[in-house]
Amino acid sequence: MGAVIRGIGVYYPDNIVTNADIEKMVETTDEWITTRTGIRQRRLLPKDSPLMASDFGTFAAKAAMDKAGMTADDIDGIICANINPDKQFPATACFIQAKLGVKNGFAFDVTAACAGFVYASNMAHLMIDAGQAKNVLVIGAEILSRVLDWTDRNTCILFGDAAGAVVFSQGPKDRGVILSQMKSDGSQADVLYLDCVGGGSSSAGKGMAMDGKQVFKAAVTEIADIVKSTLAKAGLSLKDLDLLVIHQANIRILNAIADKLELPPEKMIINVDRFGNTSSASIPLALHDAESQGKLQPGKLVALAGVGGGMSWGCNLLRW
Ligand code: COA
Numbered sequence: 001m002g003a004v005i006r007g008i009g010v011y012y013p014d015n016i017v018t019n020a021d022i023e024k025m026v027e028t029t030d031e032w033i034t035t036r037t038g039i040r041q042r043r044l045l046p047k048d049s050p051l052m053a054s055d056f057g058t059f060a061a062k063a064a065m066d067k068a069g070m071t072a073d074d075i076d077g078i079i080c081a082n083i084n085p086d087k088q089f090p091a092t093a094c095f096i097q098a099k100l101g102v103k104n105g106f107a108f109d110v111t112a113a114c115a116g117f118v119y120a121s122n123m124a125h126l127m128i129d130a131g132q133a134k135n136v137l138v139i140g141a142e143i144l145s146r147v148l149d150w151t152d153r154n155t156c157i158l159f160g161d162a163a164g165a166v167v168f169s170q171g172p173k174d175r176g177v178i179l180s181q182m183k184s185d186g187s188q189a190d191v192l193y194l195d196c197v198g199g200g201s202s203s204a205g206k207g208m209a210m211d212g213k214q215v216f217k218a219a220v221t222e223i224a225d226i227v228k229s230t231l232a233k234a235g236l237s238l239k240d241l242d243l244l245v246i247h248q249a250n251i252r253i254l255n256a257i258a259d260k261l262e263l264p265p266e267k268m269i270i271n272v273d274r275f276g277n278t279s280s281a282s283i284p285l286a287l288h289d290a291e292s293q294g295k296l297q298p299g300k301l302v303a304l305a306g307v308g309g310g311m312s313w314g315c316n317l318l319r320w
Pocket of ligand 1: 153
């Protein structure tokens, strides 16, 4: 069975925080943020909001189901990727299941940081292909503003809050996900991480920590390599690729990958300037933009690629 995307939905808070607003919070400038990252603004949930990641995920999922013309009864699986779940357990996907009124099938979370959406999409494809599920919601839902160290200018300027969701459904074998690859390098676990609230099993929680330069280098190398090798495994090459939808971390990372792969700007989606890095939500958010720009036409070859803490990275290749 093929696993095709039938609907894409997004959710982000109304509250826009510009670089000028960030200048009032930490010692930085709009010029520094714009030139080093390409980020001009991000959406951040107001501090006193009662919303949780599962609310974000539910709003995005509902929008994706509406686009797909589906109700709660049609959904038989929910996979939610995130780095800041509602609770340590149960899975945020379980809260989303209840909020959507879905009664069938399974709900679980995937922890692969900014590669989470790609990992979750691979699982949805494999389950649909194996006949275990017909319609699977894959969601990335992040309220990162609650886990950032707002005194650390190295990290707090980079991230935003958002959710994105897609409905994967059974479809023809020659459509939807062709092939996926997932990779991790646990020896680099300390270059980008977030301690558990209350310390978890290892250390006291202090907010996100990052070796920016190391993450930058790994992101460019690993994404370029995995896109090329996934295409090669499918018997395809870069010239066959119509669109590359990459995790939106930094405009310089996106440009460096485009240079390495010799991809023209029209084959990339860029929205990091408007949303910042929204971790597992960033790929469905970019996919939603691609749809709005009319770039997801039948027959197009589309690659999704994400990289993040772990280090973890991956790629899904889809025939639209
Ligand atoms: N405003 C102003 N100055 C800042 C700053 C900020 N927000 N953040 C850091 N600086 C300073 C640093 O302290 C450093 O000062 P120093 O030279 O006096 O020590 C200087 O700017 C240069 O820092 P550097 O680390 O060399 O900048 P960079 O070109 O590597 O850019 C990042 C920093 C974080 C933007 C870049 O490394 C990056 O994007 N990395 C990837 C991060 C990422 O995407 N993470 C998530 C992946 S999923």
